Amino acid sequence: MQAFxxxxxxxxxxxxxxxxxxxxxxxxxxxxxxxxxxxxxxxEGSAREDMVERIRAQYGLDKPLHLQFLSYxxxxxxxxxxxxxxxxxxxxxxxxxxxxxxxxxxxxxTLIAVCLGVTFGIISAVRRDTLLDNATMVGALFxxxxxxxxxxxxxxxIFGLYLRWLPPSGFEGHIFQWAGFRYAIMPALxxxxxxxxxxxxxxRSSMLDVISQDYIRTARSKGLGERIVILRHALRNALIxxxxxxxxxxxxxxxxxxxxxxxxxxxxxxxFLIQGITTRDFPVVQGTxxxxxxxxxxxxxxxxxAYGFIDPRIRYD
Amino acid sequence: MTxxxxxxxxTIMIVALFMFxxxxxxxxxxxxxxxxxxxxxxxxMEVRVAYSADATNLDPRLATDVSSGLVNDLFYDGLIxxxxxxxxxxxxxxxxxxxxxxxxxxxxxxxxxHDGEELTAEDVKYTFDTIRDPDFEARNLPxxxxxxxxxxxxxxxxxxxxxxxxxxxIYYMHVGIVPRHIAEQEGDEFLxxxxxxxxxxxxxxxxPNDYIEMVAHEDYWGGAPNxxxxxxxxxxxxxxxxxxxxxxxxxxxxxxxxxxxxxLKDDPDVDLxxxxxxxxxxxxxxxxxxxxxxxxxxxxxxxxxxxxxxxxHVYWGLRDVAYSPIIPQSWAHNPDVPRFEYSPxxxxxxxxxxxxxxxxxxxxxxxxxxPRREISEIxxxxxxxxxxxxxxxxxxxxxxxxxxxxxxxxxxxxxWSAQTDPDRGVYRQFHSDNFPPEGANxxxxxxxxxxxxxxxxxxxxxxxxxQGHYYEVQEILAEEQSYVYLNYTVDFCAVSPQLQDFEYQxxxxxxxxxxAYLEGE
Numbered sequence: 139m140q141a142f143x144x145x146x147x148x149x150x151x152x153x154x155x156x157x158x159x160x161x162x163x164x165x166x167x168x169x170x171x172x173x174x175x176x177x178x179x180x181x182e183g184s185a186r187e188d189m190v191e192r193i194r195a196q197y198g199l200d201k202p203l204h205l206q207f208l209s210y211x212x213x214x215x216x217x218x219x220x221x222x223x224x225x226x227x228x229x230x231x232x233x234x235x236x237x238x239x240x241x242x243x244x245x246x247x248t249l250i251a252v253c254l255g256v257t258f259g260i261i262s263a264v265r266r267d268t269l270l271d272n273a274t275m276v277g278a279l280f281x282x283x284x285x286x287x288x289x290x291x292x293x294x295x296i297f298g299l300y301l302r303w304l305p306p307s308g309f310e311g312h313i314f315q316w317a318g319f320r321y322a323i324m325p326a327l328x329x330x331x332x333x334x335x336x337x338x339x340x341x342r343s344s345m346l347d348v349i350s351q352d353y354i355r356t357a358r359s360k361g362l363g364e365r366i367v368i369l370r371h372a373l374r375n376a377l378i379x380x381x382x383x384x385x386x387x388x389x390x391x392x393x394x395x396x397x398x399x400x401x402x403x404x405x406x407x408x409x410f411l412i413q414g415i416t417t418r419d420f421p422v423v424q425g426t427x428x429x430x431x432x433x434x435x436x437x438x439x440x441x442x443x444a445y446g447f448i449d450p451r452i453r454y455d
Numbered sequence: 456m457t458x459x460x461x462x463x464x465x466t467i468m469i470v471a472l473f474m475f476x477x478x479x480x481x482x483x484x485x486x487x488x489x490x491x492x493x494x495x496x497x498x499x500m501e502v503r504v505a506y507s508a509d510a511t512n513l514d515p516r517l518a519t520d521v522s523s524g525l526v527n528d529l530f531y532d533g534l535i536x537x538x539x540x541x542x543x544x545x546x547x548x549x550x551x552x553x554x555x556x557x558x559x560x561x562x563x564x565x566x567x568x569h570d571g572e573e574l575t576a577e578d579v580k581y582t583f584d585t586i587r588d589p590d591f592e593a594r595n596l597p598x599x600x601x602x603x604x605x606x607x608x609x610x611x612x613x614x615x616x617x618x619x620x621x622x623x624x625i626y627y628m629h630v631g632i633v634p635r636h637i638a639e640q641e642g643d644e645f646l647x648x649x650x651x652x653x654x655x656x657x658x659x660x661x662x663p664n665d666y667i668e669m670v671a672h673e674d675y676w677g678g679a680p681n682x683x684x685x686x687x688x689x690x691x692x693x694x695x696x697x698x699x700x701x702x703x704x705x706x707x708x709x710x711x712x713x714x715x716x717x718x719l720k721d722d723p724d725v726d727l728x729x730x731x732x733x734x735x736x737x738x739x740x741x742x743x744x745x746x747x748x749x750x751x752x753x754x755x756x757x758x759x760x761x762x763x764x765x766x767x768h769v770y771w772g773l774r775d776v777a778y779s780p781i782i783p784q785s786w787a788h789n790p791d792v793p794r795f796e797y798s799p800x801x802x803x804x805x806x807x808x809x810x811x812x813x814x815x816x817x818x819x820x821x822x823x824x825x826p827r828r829e830i831s832e833i834x835x836x837x838x839x840x841x842x843x844x845x846x847x848x849x850x851x852x853x854x855x856x857x858x859x860x861x862x863x864x865x866x867x868x869x870x871w872s873a874q875t876d877p878d879r880g881v882y883r884q885f886h887s888d889n890f891p892p893e894g895a896n897x898x899x900x901x902x903x904x905x906x907x908x909x910x911x912x913x914x915x916x917x918x919x920x921x922q923g924h925y926y927e928v929q930e931i932l933a934e935e936q937s938y939v940y941l942n943y944t945v946d947f948c949a950v951s952p953q954l955q956d957f958e959y960q961x962x963x964x965x966x967x968x969x970x971a972y973l974e975g976e
Contacts, residue, residue: 170853174860174892177594178519186597186893188589196592225511225663226647232663291694299698306698307690309665403690405665412691413508413664418853 146442150435157431158214158424162207165420172223172418173199197223214428220421222414229425232410237429240399240406242313244391244433246322247330251387255334256380259341263349263376264368274338281335286394290328290401297324307403325402329394333387340383344376351375378449385441389434499683500973502954503705504965505696509664509689513650514643515631516586519594521873525964526667526687531631531652532676534560534579536963539730541785541875543625547574547632547653547676555620555916558628562611566676568634569657576613580605581635583615585643598627620914622921623876655680655969664689681972697949700725706954706973707965711947713771719949726952728959731784732944734872735777738834739898739938741865746817751809753936757795759802759841760834766942769829773947777940779929780871780881784961786918787877787925792933799840806841814842817865821847822855827868830941860891862899872944875962877925882909885928885937900937 173193177186194200198209213220219229258278262271298306304320311318348354349372357371358364395408403409407426414422510523515531518524534548545551548560566574583605586593601621606614617624637651650658655677656669667687671680688705690696693712700708701724711719711727719727738756740747747753762776778794781787806812819834821827828849835845845866850858858864874880883889886909887901905928912924932938948959957971 168851168853169857170851170855171857172853174856175853189592189594189596192589192592226517227663235662235665294695294698299701302702306702306704307695308688308699308704401692401695403688403692403695405662409664409691 143443146439150432150439153435154428154431155211158211158428159207161424161427162210163203165418165423166203166206170418172420175418176223197221210424219425222422223419224417224422229421233407233425233429236405236407236410238312239309239404240392240395240408241433243322243325243329243395243398243404243406244388246313246326247333247391248384248388250326250330251333251337251391252384254330255337256341256377258334258338259380260345260368260373262338262342263345266346271342275342278335278338281331282339284331286328286332287397287401289331290324290398293324293328294402307401309404325398325404328401329391329398332394333391336387337380337383341376341380344379345372348372348376374448378445381441381444381448385437388437392430392433392437500681501684501686502682502707502968502971502973503686503688505688505690505699505705505708507689507691507693507696507710510661510667510687512647513658513661513667514633514646515652516582516591516593516595516633517647522689527631527650527652528654528963528966529656529669529685529968530650530654530658531633532566532654533629533631534562535625535628536966537626537629537875539784539961541626546629547579551625553622553625553916555617555914557617558615558625559608560613560615560628562613563676564611566653567674568637568653569651569672570634570637571674572634572636574632574634574653575610576607577610578632578635579613580607581638582630582632585633585638586630591643595627595630598624620916622913622916623878623882626876626879655966656685659684675969677969680969682968685968700949700951703951706951707948707957707959709946709948709959709964711949713773713947715949716771716773716947719947724952726950726954728948728950730946730948730959730961731782732872732946733782733874733961734870734944735780735782736830736868736870736941736944737777737780737938738866738868738941741862742899742901742937743862744865746809746811746815747865749809750935751805752811753939754795755802755805755809755811755841756838756843757936757939758798758805759843760837760939761797762941763797765830765833768833769826770942774942774945777943778933779940780884780932780938781877781925781929782874782943785874785877787922789926789929792929795933795936795939802841812842814838814844816844816846818846818848820855820858820864820867821849822852822869823849830868859897862891862897867897868941870944878909878913881925881928882913885909885932898937900935902931902935905931 173190176193177189191200198206201209217230219233221228258274262274265271294306297304304323309318309321313319313322354367354372357367362371395404395406396411397408398404399406399408400412407429410422411426411430413419414426506522506525508520508522510518510526511520512518512523513527513530515527515533518527532547534546535551536544536546538544547562547566549563550561552559560579562574562576562579568574583599583602585591586596587599587602589596601617601619601624602615603618604616606616608614631652631654633646634651638646641649648661653676655672655675657672659668659670661667669685671683673679690699693715696705696708697711697715697719699705701722716727719725740753742748766772766774766776775783776794779789779792781789783790803812806814819831821831828847831845831847835847838845859867859869871880871884883895885896885900885905886894887896887906888894889896890899891897908924908928912921912928915921915924946959946961948964950957950959953974955972955974958967959965960967
């Protein structure tokens with residue numbers, strides 16, 4: 139077990155390195171000089187040139203790209219995310235403040251996706267080819283296809299503007315209190331919709347597979363009640379592939395948070411990333427993508443661990 | 456490995472994840488005991504403002520972006536400010552004396568910083584000396600190069616000696632004055648996140664990208680504001696800002712996109728305020744290559760484009776057609792220059808005269824933006840009638856800007872904003888000393904008379920004479936059609952009717968909050 143955990147953690151390093159490399163080079167090789175954008179365009183004369191050189195030296199942008207990359211990697215190894223080009227402040231405190239907000243939103247969206255998605259999936263499978271099944275699957279198709287910003291705005295207009303039930307944007311406190319929770323309802327639903335739909339469809343097909351197995355027939359023929367057959371015998375086995383998907387979906391939610399957080403002004407990592415991209419703020423983009431990638435890796439790691447818990451046949455020795 | 460141990464490990468990891476997410480999010484307001492005096496008997500008057508991007512720096516010497524500027528206007532008072540027509544108004548300086556050799560400012564007595572210390576000539580000198588120090592890395596430094604030395608005459612008089620006459624410099628004297636004693640005690644970085652000025656509002660807290668909170672400065676020299684507290688919330692999405700205003704979440708929301716203007720005008724619960732903007736939008740050309748090296752071709756383009764139609768289609772009819780690089784509200788704006796109003800016949804004649812009766816093929820570069828794309832498509836459609844075949848190249852901003860600086864374009868569309876003294880816009884865009892990368896004369900326009908007039912207008916202190924020079928410059932530029940001007944910008948700000956006596960301004964946008972109050976709270 140320990141060996142497995144250590145191995146998985148070590149495997150995360152090349153993954154993160156690859157992400158860092160791709161992001162670093164795609165940001166630096168893209169056309170456009172960030173320094174030009176840091177100086178107001180109406181500044182003229184030789185002082186401007188001095189300033190350009192000074193900024194390049196200060197941020198190490200005057201060095202060859204491979205040296206910049208090495209120094210970036212070594213700083214990240216020391217958990218130094220650098221300073222924002224735009225605000226000149228260190229990025230780490232901003233990230234520290236934002237990561238919990240994104241995690242809370244992701245956790246709530248995942249919870250919604252699991253509760254609704256799995257429930258709808260089971261109902262659909264059990265009531266296969268009925269009106270209910272068809273309606274659920276059409277609903278799921280909508281959920282997958284609908285752009286999240288559209289769904290978000292629709293909710294904001296209905297529940298925020300017309301009905302005035304929920305605050306339209308922002309976030310205060312944390313989601314474990316009503317004051318903060320009400321801010322999270324619409325963003326979490328927006329973020330969780332696509333995953334709910336995917337999980338519902340996946341749970342349904344997985345359940346249908348399991349229900350047709352011999353051991354389910356055996357369970358039924360033993361005279362067990364339908365509820366026990368479905369929940370204890372079928373669902374348990376049907377959930378194994380669903381768990382795999384859940385890990386991937388959590389990662390997808392981290393990247394999906396980019397849109398949701400922008401729509402709802404949620405003070406999270408996703409919005410920070412968008413800001414960094416629009417202002418060509420290299421360190422911010424590098425820092426936030428690294429955090430999102432790390433979230434992905436951790437989610438997958440937890441998924442792997444969860445297999446062992448759910449499926450006793452799996453051994454990691 | 457037993458099942459139980461598995462359960463334990465997974466549970467611990469999930470709990471740890473939650474604990475981590477909780478650890479940094481304990482709300483600060485929980486810890487603060489509510490002061491009963493603040494709630495009873497009078498509810499504090501709190502105004503909430505939604506703006507599009509968070510401030511980047513709360514030190515007025517370093518901040519160059521609009522968001523930081525409008526927040527800093529409330530924290531710090533500068534020596535002077537200007538009104539909507541760009542006339543200089545005194546602020547901390549109650550009077551001033553401008554000559555070709557020196558600018559002298561006479562400060563008000565009894566102007567207090569938020570910490571209770573008095574603002575004196577020492578603070579003024581310190582503020583501008585630091586900006587002029589290259590090690591301080593103020594991005595606006597080039598503006599202050601004409602200052603040779605700053606002399607303190609007495610506690611309330613400060614003189615800026617100039618190395619050469621420079622009239623526009625007075626417009627750069629609006630920078631908020633910082634307290635020297637704080638900057639020296641706490642280090643210069645302190646003010647970037649802990650602003651202390653002599654402005655109408657005092658800093659309370661900044662949670663980056665979340666909110667900036669400030670309270671009334673009770674000892675403000677101009678009288679304490681009526682509003683007790685102002686909270687700025689950066690909300691990047693237009694729709695979200697609008698919904699926040701309509702639900703009472705904020706009292707002020709701006710900028711307002713043109714598509715929302717009519718709806719908000721019709722809404723009795725919104726007071727939509729309109730101000731002329733500080734900029735204009737234009738088409739620029741490569742003056743060094745055919746076909747645009749010939750001014751007849753540029754004039755023909757101006758005649759061939761129906762600018763009213765562009766404004767109607769792209770800006771919902773909300774802007775005015777532009778014909779000069781100096782904004783209409785400025786004292787230097789010449790309203791009588793040739794306007795090249797839409798006339799396909801004249802366009803055809805001019806093209807024939809230039810030898811392009813069959814048209815030509817060109818590339819039009821734009822940065823990613825919906826309005827610019829729509830404008831380009833209209834241009835492409837309209838100019839096709841003259842055989843001018845436009846290929847639209849839409850680029851990400853960085854790539855676009857690189858191409859513009861490297862002169863890799865035939866035509867491009869861009870805007871110019873934040874014009875104050877005409878020198879700041881016009882000198883940089885049309886003087887032949889200002890070719891990129893140092894300057895903003897990206898079209899490489901070169902005209903000796905324009906250069907001469909711009910130099911004169913820069914070094915003449917007399918406003919009437921300067922106006923004369925700029926009038927002539929505008930005439931030449933119109934005749935040359937160095938740019939084809941499209942439209943002047945306009946600013947909209949949506950305000951809750953609860954907020955009384957507040958007027959949004961083109962410059963110093965929210966400074967009016969010092970005189971405003973909330974009704975019914």
